[in-house]
Amino acid sequence: MVLSEHDVSAVAVTRAIRQGDMASLEALLDEQPALVTARIRDALGVQRSLVHLAADWPGHFPEGSSVVELLAGRGADLDAAVLNGNGDETALHWAASSDDLAVLDALLDHGANIEADGAVFTGGTAMSDAVIFAKWRAAHRLFERGATVTIWQAAALGLLERVRDQVADATEDTASLTNALWHACRAGQLEVARYLVEVGADSSWRGHDGKTPLDVARESQNGELEAWLVDISASETDKERD
Numbered sequence: 001m002v003l004s005e006h007d008v009s010a011v012a013v014t015r016a017i018r019q020g021d022m023a024s025l026e027a028l029l030d031e032q033p034a035l036v037t038a039r040i041r042d043a044l045g046v047q048r049s050l051v052h053l054a055a056d057w058p059g060h061f062p063e064g065s066s067v068v069e070l071l072a073g074r075g076a077d078l079d080a081a082v083l084n085g086n087g088d089e090t091a092l093h094w095a096a097s098s099d100d101l102a103v104l105d106a107l108l109d110h111g112a113n114i115e116a117d118g119a120v121f122t123g124g125t126a127m128s129d130a131v132i133f134a135k136w137r138a139a140h141r142l143f144e145r146g147a148t149v150t151i152w153q154a155a156a157l158g159l160l161e162r163v164r165d166q167v168a169d170a171t172e173d174t175a176s177l178t179n180a181l182w183h184a185c186r187a188g189q190l191e192v193a194r195y196l197v198e199v200g201a202d203s204s205w206r207g208h209d210g211k212t213p214l215d216v217a218r219e220s221q222n223g224e225l226e227a228w229l230v231d232i233s234a235s236e237t238d239k240e241r242d
Helices: 008-019 022-031 033-037 050-055 064-073 091-097 101-109 126-132 136-144 151-156 160-168 174-186 190-198 213-220 223-241
Strands: 002-004 039-041 047-049
Touching: 002 008, 008 022, 008 039, 008 050, 022 033, 022 064, 047 050, 050 064, 050 091, 050 101, 064 101, 091 101, 091 126, 091 136, 101 136, 126 136, 126 151, 151 160, 151 174, 151 190, 160 190, 174 190, 174 213, 190 223, 213 223
Parallel strands: 002 039
Antiparallel strands: 039 047
16 A cells, blocks of 8 residues: 555554554554555655654654554564665664664564665665764664674774774775775774774775765864874875975
8 A cells, every 4th residue: 555645544644653642543553454554655756664654764753662563563564665765775774864772672672674775875784874874872772783794884883803803804905994994983983993094994085975084083073083193194294205
C-alpha cells in the first residue's frame, strides 16, 4: 500500500507517530491492519515506511521507542529501505543520522539488521551515516552493539587498536589511510591521527567538502590536535625549502 502524504490515513498515522500518540496509533492499526506495511509518498516521490517516520529527521519524537515496539509487534519490516531517496537507507540509518539513541536501540532490540547497507554517499551501514554526519553518540552506540567498522570509521571513533590491526593486515593503501586521517581529525582523535601520519597518511590532503585535516581539526575544537597539524605543515614547508 502506497499512500500520498495528503491521504487521510497517511496524515493521521504520521501525526500519531510524530506526536507519540500511542492510543491513536493503535486504533489506526486496529482499523487498518495493512497500514503497518504501508508507505507514505511525499511530493518528491520519496516513499517512507511507518518505521522511517519514527526515525525521520530531526528524530527524538515522543515515545519513539514505544512506536517502534508497537510497529514491530504488528509486523512492520524494520529493515525496509526508503524508496526514491538519496540512498536505500533503513530506519536504523535514519536513527543514526538523527543521533536518536532511543529509536536506534528499539530498532536493534526488535531485530533490525545492524549491518544493512544503504547509507547516503557510501552505500554502507548505519555506522557510515553516523560518522559521515558526525553523530558520535549514535556511532559509539552502534559499535557497542556490535557494528563492524571500516578503518575510517574506527579512526573517527578513536579506536586506535582497530586501526592498527587493519594497517597490520596490509589491507589499506595510502588513499584509505589518508581518508582515515581526515575522519580522525574531524572527530578530534589526536592519537589516531599521529599513528596514521606515521604510517603514511597525507596530512595536507584536501578532501571532503574541500577541507584539509587541519580545517576539520579546527572544527573539532581540539586545540592540541590543531597545533600538532600546524607543526607538521611547518615542517613539511621547511623540508621543501631545503
